[in-house]
Amino acid sequence: MSKITIANTRANIWRFRLISALRTTLACTIVGCTSLYSPEPLRQYLEFPAFSYVTTILLVSDATLGDTLRGCWHVLIATLQVMILSLLSLHVKGPQYFNNRVAALAVAVSSFMVALPESAHLMTKRIAFGQLVIVYVSTVIHGAQRGVLMHTIHVASSTALGAIASVLAMLFPYPRLAYYEVTFVYLQIKLDMT
Template sequence: MAASTTMGDYQTQSSWRPCLGSALRTALACTIVGCTTLYGPPQLRKYLTYPSFSYMTTILIVPDAKLGDVLRSCWHVMYATVQVMVPSVLTLWLVGPKNFDTLLATVAVAVSAFVVALPESTHLMSKRIAFGQFVNVYVGTVVHGAETGVVMHPLGVAASTALGALASVLALLFPYPRLAYYEVNN
């Protein structure tokens, strides 16, 4: 006797399919980040100093996102990166990487987080990315000390963030389980 398909089976199936598609896209984006940081050209890999932040960026952007959401999130990533690059380079230039200690990094992160969180018009995605970038820049400066470059260190954080955003876009353009074009048209 063949099992009959009920309306409940279709509802259950339709509820887990988008979650599975989202998980596959997130895994694909993380795979792109991993392959790039491990097997990419050496000229590119030297700028990708924080691959963990690339993974975090993809995990913030990809889940349950359509193509338009990912492109909007890439704009938020660019906005957050500009918000971080200017003050962090200025702070590192004024204080000097060799003078950074734990207390100064804590104060710099707190003040920078306050400045980023203050405007209500800034999107939550931009705030999340900016907070993480500030922590990576200032804590990395404390860890690496005098060998930290004033511009190159924040640029490495920005490059790692950009890799996560680019991997998110590429994962949504991949035609499995559904091409993002069909998500836009439906």
């Protein structure tokens, strides 16, 4: 068995970071190609590709497939929270009456409602905060041009694109094979024991 050295450990950590960067690049490429080259009926729902990139980076960076699938669960919970809160506030006030002050108040109240439960994961809260801001800013900009539901659907579909791209990037078999994962974990355990 080979001797574990600091140089080997540094090389393995560097390799792990490089693989993570390649996975993130692949996921962002999937988001970009889908946002630009998908059919028009799909593209009309993907109005916020920047948030798709943010979701992708949050889910893929330094993650395994299990972490990414758990992140997709957090995306689903955050999207449900945002859909409920934003649909209620948009229905009560009406999108045509949203201005800067009303949107700021709605973001503050909705953010408080998202942050209130202690059991919610930090990733869920991060994604929900971003979605809330985008929904209300989009409502201020576009107002009554769209219905109450369309603002939240566009944000939810852009977030879903980021989550799907993250899972697809993690399922791509190269460069991180199971052998390298097990070897890296084994080296980490050996170092912790010494």
